[in-house]
Amino acid sequence: MGRQKTPEDVALKYGVKTRVDEKTNARLRELLAKSRHRNMAELLRHILMERPIAIYSVDQSVGAVIEELSRLRKQIDKIGININQVVRDYNSTTSRTTRYNLAMDLTELQTEITNHLKQLEPHIQVLTRIWLRE
The missing domain is CATH 1.20.58 (Methane Monooxygenase Hydroxylase; Chain G, domain 1)
Incomplete structure (x- = not known):
């Protein structure tokens, strides 16, 4: 049996493309590394949907x-x-x-x-x- 169909009201149907400068890209990559998001697209979806982004840090000491x-x-x-x-x-x-x-x-x-x-x-x-x- 395959994957269940995503309900129509929450399905992500529209793609969005954008470009950012080097500084913004670096900030986004840093945020991605500190979060538990699997990839940049997932992180950006959370940012655009104004969801809170949890940042995790490890104290090496x-x-x-x-x-x-x-x-x-x-x-x-x-x-x-x-x-x-x-x-x-x-x-x-x-x-x-x-x-x-x-x-x-x-x-x-x-x-x-x-x-x-x-x-x-x-x-x-x-x-x-x-x-x-x-």
């Missing part, structure tokens, strides 16, 4: 911070899995010696989590400064 946060999140996830395994083993044993050793393991994992959380603080401060700019 955030990239390294996000990568570091992602790395720390993965490490914290792995530590969380280890904690779950230790707690499961702790709850399934009755041996006092084994429970003591598992409790010591939990203490080490808690220290690791604390260290990772301390590493997060400066990155969160950077993001806070960027996102809360006036």
Whole structure:
């Protein structure tokens, strides 16, 4: 089955051609690059129909911070899995010696989590400064 026919009242039936100078062309290309429009024709249709044009920008300074946060999140996830395994083993044993050793393991994992959380603080401060700019 093919594409549905566009209703007559919204169909784009008429072509419009125009020429612009170099400066206008550069502005339009820049606007196109910052928008989510697929091509110049789509952008110009939105401009002519007075529809709002959303402009998206990417702050390159955030990239390294996000990568570091992602790395720390993965490490914290792995530590969380280890904690779950230790707690499961702790709850399934009755041996006092084994429970003591598992409790010591939990203490080490808690220290690791604390260290990772301390590493997060400066990155969160950077993001806070960027996102809360006036």
